[in-house]
Amino acid sequence: MTLNYDEIVRKYEKYVFQTYTRQPLAIKKACGAVVTDVNGKEYIDCVAGIAVNNVGHCHPAVVDAIKRQAEQLIHVSNLYYTENQALLAEELSKLTMLDRVFFCNSGAEAVEGALKLARKASGKKEFVATEHAFHGRTRGALSVTHKEKYRKPFEPLAPAVFVPYNDADAIRAAINENTAGVILEPVQGEGGVIIPSDGYLKEVREICDEKDTLLILDEVQTGFGRTGKWFAKEHSGIIPDIMTTAKAMGGGFPMGAMLAREEVASNFVRGDHASTFGGNALACAAAIANIEVIKKEKLVKRSEELGDYLVKRLEGLNKDYVKEIRGKGLMVGMELSIKCEDIVSKAREQGVLLNCTSESVLRFVPPLTITKEQLDTAVSMLNDI
Ligand SMILES: *Cc1c(COP(=O)(O)O)cnc(C)c1O
Numbered sequence: 001m002t003l004n005y006d007e008i009v010r011k012y013e014k015y016v017f018q019t020y021t022r023q024p025l026a027i028k029k030a031c032g033a034v035v036t037d038v039n040g041k042e043y044i045d046c047v048a049g050i051a052v053n054n055v056g057h058c059h060p061a062v063v064d065a066i067k068r069q070a071e072q073l074i075h076v077s078n079l080y081y082t083e084n085q086a087l088l089a090e091e092l093s094k095l096t097m098l099d100r101v102f103f104c105n106s107g108a109e110a111v112e113g114a115l116k117l118a119r120k121a122s123g124k125k126e127f128v129a130t131e132h133a134f135h136g137r138t139r140g141a142l143s144v145t146h147k148e149k150y151r152k153p154f155e156p157l158a159p160a161v162f163v164p165y166n167d168a169d170a171i172r173a174a175i176n177e178n179t180a181g182v183i184l185e186p187v188q189g190e191g192g193v194i195i196p197s198d199g200y201l202k203e204v205r206e207i208c209d210e211k212d213t214l215l216i217l218d219e220v221q222t223g224f225g226r227t228g229k230w231f232a233k234e235h236s237g238i239i240p241d242i243m244t245t246a247k248a249m250g251g252g253f254p255m256g257a258m259l260a261r262e263e264v265a266s267n268f269v270r271g272d273h274a275s276t277f278g279g280n281a282l283a284c285a286a287a288i289a290n291i292e293v294i295k296k297e298k299l300v301k302r303s304e305e306l307g308d309y310l311v312k313r314l315e316g317l318n319k320d321y322v323k324e325i326r327g328k329g330l331m332v333g334m335e336l337s338i339k340c341e342d343i344v345s346k347a348r349e350q351g352v353l354l355n356c357t358s359e360s361v362l363r364f365v366p367p368l369t370i371t372k373e374q375l376d377t378a379v380s381m382l383n384d385i
Pocket of ligand 1: 105106107108109111134135136137185189190218219220221246247
């Protein structure tokens with residue numbers, strides 16, 4: 001059975017929770033940085049499933065790994081060992097310079113694990129988080145997510161204090177005897193691609209050391225080459241106590257991870273945390289293939305170079321409505337003086353997928369495999385709009 005656009009939308013309207021504002025677009029397939037809708041129209045994808053498809057859609061090596069693994073073993077639970085989880089854990093530990101990994105299935109779930117671990121390791125209950133932070137929608141993650149609209153209906157949440165982002169002194173002032181940890185994104189994603197000043201993370205690390213408080217870095221969006229490093233923490237050279245990652249981890253396959261230094265990780269003992277699907281054989285096969293592709297195609301370097309190129313191109317645009325352009329690798333935000341939803345619609349009509357975050361920030365997080373020509377097409381079309 002092949003449904004047309006209207007039939008698909010009607011079923012969503014009848015049967016699916018109405019929690020998302022969706023673009024009027026039903027996608028049938030995708031390859032590299034090109035997405036095709038149910039009518040056969042093609043789009044250049046500058047969203048990549050929200051910083052997920054870093055290796056491009058349906059990368060043949062990831063597809064092949066999933067196919068081969070699916071024929072051999074899909075799932076067995078964490079009651080048993082699998083080779084894939086062992087190999088991926090080692091690889092991730094090396095890539096992040098953190099000692100241990102807990103596998104889960106999403107960003108919010110990784111954050112839940114991080115908050116639980118920080119509470120257990122510190123014996124304390126409160127978190128210091130930052131204004132405009134986004135850490136996910138489950139209850140623990142929501143308690144450190146800043147947006148009032150997301151939080152209000154679900155209060156009381158876990159105790160957290162919010163301080164301005166990019167203000168290390170504010171973090172110093174907020175830490176007290178009840179603080180379990182400080183959580184922040186190395187670059188704020190949903191908050192509007194906010195890049196902190198150079199010394200910020202290093203200073204926060206020093207403050208956390210001085211005050212004996214755990215530092216949790218949320219790299220759910222910034223991981224796997226997105227910002228021109230494997231993980232954005234490398235820009236500042238710091239090592240957090242706990243780190244979360246997810247979005248681009250499985251090459252499009254849903255997967256997340258929480259990592260920690262041994263001294264902290266050892267506070268979680270058997271029974272403290274678990275996930276039925278976490279690190280299952282199929283997800284790990286996808287992630288292993290995904291990491292191989294990033295290495296083989298040198299996508300981290302490519303992210304850095306193409307990110308610089310994209311920022312330069314955007315800076316060359318008509319400046320009438322442009323307030324600021326910010327970028328770290330291929331995580332680029334163009335803040336406008338107007339709301340950007342109309343621009344997203346017009347771009348889509350012309351064949352380019354863009355995302356708008358924080359109402360007025362156009363966010364570019366395309367596949368790291370996107371070509372210069374595809375970026376050029378997207379940018380020149382923006383100029384016309
Ligand atoms: C997307 C995101 C999350 C939540 O991830 P989900 O997989 O949607 O639960 C958490 N933290 C950051 C920084 C994110 O960008």
